[in-house]
Amino acid sequence: MGKTPAVSPLAPDIFPDLPTIKGARFAAVEAGVRYEGRKDVTLISLDPGTSIAGVFTRSATRSAAVLDCQEKIGTHSDAGAAIIVNSGNANAFTGKKGKESVNTIASAVAAKLNLPSERVFSSSTGVIGESLPHDRICAKIDEAAEALSETSLPDAAQAIMTTDTFPKGAGATVSVDGQEVHIAGIAKGSGMIAPDMATMLVYIFTDALMEREVLQQMVTALNKKTFNCITVDSDTSTSDTLLVAATGASGVRVTDKSVGFMEALRSVMLDLAHQVVRDGEGATKFVEVSVTGASSDTDAKTHAMAIANSPLVKTAIAGEDPNWGRVVMAIGKSGAPADRDLLSIWFGETLVAEKGWVSDTYREEDGATHMKNDKIEIRVDLGLGGGTATVWTCDLTHGYISINADYRS
Amino acid sequence: MGKTPAVSPLAPDIFPDLPTIKGARFAAVEAGVRYEGRKDVTLISLDPGTSIAGVFTRSATRSAAVLDCQEKIGTHSDAGAAIIVNSGNANAFTGKKGKESVNTIASAVAAKLNLPSERVFSSSTGVIGESLPHDRICAKIDEAAEALSETSLPDAAQAIMTTDTFPKGAGATVSVDGQEVHIAGIAKGSGMIAPDMATMLVYIFTDALMEREVLQQMVTALNKKTFNCITVDSDTSTSDTLLVAATGASGVRVTDKSVGFMEALRSVMLDLAHQVVRDGEGATKFVEVSVTGASSDTDAKTHAMAIANSPLVKTAIAGEDPNWGRVVMAIGKSGAPADRDLLSIWFGETLVAEKGWVSDTYREEDGATHMKNDKIEIRVDLGLGGGTATVWTCDLTHGYISINADYRS
The missing domain is CATH 3.60.70.12 (L-amino peptidase D-ALA esterase/amidase)
Incomplete structure (x- = not known):
């Protein structure tokens, strides 16, 4: 990376017309x-x-x-x-x-x-x-x-x-x-x-x-x-x-x-x-992680952030890999309550996993197709209660490493 | 990455002679x-x-x-x-x-x-x-x-x-x-x-x-x-x-x-x-993070893990950059008690920061020299109490991204 980074591929097309604020x-x-x-x-x-x-x-x-x-x-x-x-x-x-x-x-x-x-x-x-x-x-x-x-x-x-x-x-x-x-x-x-x-x-x-x-x-x-x-x-x-x-x-x-x-x-x-x-460092995908069915809103956010911060989830997204096993891993490590056998996971509209295993209806091609989008949607239902949260992140790419490891060299 | 990764540069030279365990x-x-x-x-x-x-x-x-x-x-x-x-x-x-x-x-x-x-x-x-x-x-x-x-x-x-x-x-x-x-x-x-x-x-x-x-x-x-x-x-x-x-x-x-x-x-x-x-994925540096002077051993470990898990600290190490500002950042975000003005930070034997600012005796060359080693030692004293912890990690490199994002592509 030089000193003039390219504009993020996820940037809006134009800076918006902002209303005048009197005072x-x-x-x-x-x-x-x-x-x-x-x-x-x-x-x-x-x-x-x-x-x-x-x-x-x-x-x-x-x-x-x-x-x-x-x-x-x-x-x-x-x-x-x-x-x-x-x-x-x-x-x-x-x-x-x-x-x-x-x-x-x-x-x-x-x-x-x-x-x-x-x-x-x-x-x-x-x-x-x-x-x-x-x-x-x-x-x-x-x-x-x-x-x-x-x-x-x-x-x-x-x-x-x-x-x-x-x-x-x-x-x-x-x-x-x-x-x-x-x-x-x-x-x-x-x-x-x-x-x-x-x-x-x-x-x-x-x-x-x-x-x-x-x-x-x-x-x-x-x-x-x-x-x-x-x-x-x-x-x-x-x-x-x-x-x-x-x-x-x-x-x-x-x-x-x-x-x-x-x-x-x-x-x-x-x-x-x-x-x-x-404009996240090195971002090539905008990722929305939604969690429903948690014991509380706080627990839902803990799970959502565990997914959004997981290097393994973020690198999978960078690789356009519908790697739902890593989502299961992130839920498991978050520290908030989860029951493996009540979990459901969607990539976009596609139901990927339910009842503690991959869904009968899931086809890897459907997951892979969703991962090619600029915007990735991961949804998890925990089946425990009414807690919900939505968080946003980006993928983890070679660009992030270049920006953060290489810039003084 | 292919299916036959090279041996980690941090691997021991030989597999040890192990004693026989009867039974x-x-x-x-x-x-x-x-x-x-x-x-x-x-x-x-x-x-x-x-x-x-x-x-x-x-x-x-x-x-x-x-x-x-x-x-x-x-x-x-x-x-x-x-x-x-x-x-x-x-x-x-x-x-x-x-x-x-x-x-x-x-x-x-x-x-x-x-x-x-x-x-x-x-x-x-x-x-x-x-x-x-x-x-x-x-x-x-x-x-x-x-x-x-x-x-x-x-x-x-x-x-x-x-x-x-x-x-x-x-x-x-x-x-x-x-x-x-x-x-x-x-x-x-x-x-x-x-x-x-x-x-x-x-x-x-x-x-x-x-x-x-x-x-x-x-x-x-x-x-x-x-x-x-x-x-x-x-x-x-x-x-x-x-x-x-x-x-x-x-x-x-x-x-x-x-x-x-x-x-x-x-x-x-x-x-x-x-x-x-x-043998950490993509590792090129073995990193020891020691925290002393915390309010408790638990707090010391919270700080040490915040440093060891920080992508910004780990990419700095990969880039051989003595970026102590990122260590300060990681301590700040960890959630455990810290007082900016009581902190001291060492890279190896070199005192980098103390009393809320860079040390008078610190020379960037000394920090940079330590970062070229295979083994990096980061030590933090919080000046608050007797809590201590030591944890170990590796750096975060392009190898990690390649292993985790590229392997299905």
Whole structure:
């Protein structure tokens, strides 16, 4: 792999037209944090009255910026807010100096935009363990502030990339009480040459008028079924960050009863989550794993993740091999309850195994045909209860090894 | 990958000279279960008075033979015993028919050797989900019984292989109360073309005179620090089996106070465990991960396994990249307690990181030099308590992908 990876074969054809979110403005500038000749710092300004919710990595070695966001996220303020993101350096495992960099950058943004620094959220993505050259970022804040515009979200989607192979965006327009509310989000993640940089960053904006607590509850709930249900390689970043900002500029009140809005937000989050998987390192197949009939939803997810993270299942998919024995193995090792003789397994629409053995109706050709698709569907019914889960992953290929083993050589 | 994989570059130079274990006799025959032109059925006869202990996979989808062994292992008998093993077919996920095959084979061996069938233990390793042609095995029991010999353990080590690249054996002679006791063991596992067959089977024999309960307690305890501390790819077989038989033929009584014997048994088990890792699919590096200073031994093992199973750590090792940021990441994701600012990390003798950042004394060349070795040592001190663990794994290479994704294409 060189430094210019091809675009993932699973990439969407185009970057979508995203709706404008009133109350949110965006800019991306070149600060030379690590990369030359490309935008690497994103500044986002949010009007007074904006509610912000966040979900962060649970890593015990999380980065300075994540720790700072977690301290700030639960507070209420009538002031505006800002988000600043750099790519190229994760500012993770950088000791006390990491925290100083976060504070310096937040203070500079706060001064320029006339905000309390508690309302400046930051993210960093890139290499771990190197000191963040925050002076380069601070030097560009004036330029970024002057460039802020409602229409520059696609620029931000580009600037937050590290070695992603395509920018990731998703949007929705939903009617609430007869009035339009807009949602637009961007994400980065999973297509890395240097996977120290395997950070997932997601920023979603809406002009809905929402209480912070309502927004946080909604985002936390939806995150469990979207971003927390994807895996590329089972390795968790030190810097994963999801921030959702509701500017209120539409004047349309959204509450926890607004099912239509929640569904629209879910669809944007799921779309971005799927794009992260589609840019998974070395991915050639997009894989959906559904588990039903488990003793609980938690058990269903344990089984689904055991299948989705199994190197043997993922390499079989890469080889277009309908190797259902490996699915049985993954269920067996997951640690959640399963009864061999009650299991059923489908590849796509084809029933492969049931009652503890291969199905009488299964023909290997049918399984093999399904495995040739770009999208692979594995479904397991455990026959134990009502627990369900669906997770998404990609296959494990020579591309993954090349990206992660060969890049320094 | 073709059907004749090269021998692992990490293989021992020679198969060891194993001591003779009086009271145990071995034979290997060609039954054509799946493979042509090689021995694939092993029969082992154990004299009356033999104590047998076992440890088995905890998979929820374990094979018919494993379930059968688990039922039989806890019983005491003054009768002799037998072990029969076939390679080529795992008889796993084969429904009720799987159990019938196990019973048929056990009955045939029992009749031939004049044993109760509860004293016949069986193992099967190979492809999952195909009916075991047990008639082919039963047809060879007479031939095997006639060939039984005290010196044929190396033949058995060959016959239990599926696509291992080398046979695995280890032995020890230890003095107990001034008298010699012998231990000899064989194992298979981890070098597979079709990793449905990724079963680890281990059989160890000693002429010590031991109570069954003492032997079982010793084996269970030692297993936790040997076979349960290795991982190739985090995927657990449906058929993993460890059986240890003490024939008593030496007349030397071994109790739970026999520290020397326990240490000798531990060394044999660890040697075999290491050989399984050295035959890991696609392995080019043997990796020891030691964790100290954890809150408990359990937490230490959780961290060590998170490092040893991380695809990003394993691909970095394959690329000879001293990528300590990925070690930090793996510790962070493991779920066990860690404090970023108390962590220290060594590659070999080189202190890489401490106090939440790269060490002042670390030079990248020193890390890079260590990574060129065949044996890689990663040590982490968490600075939290007295918990320790050591686990062993191999790197993740293009060879692994080739073996597991390409073999049907």
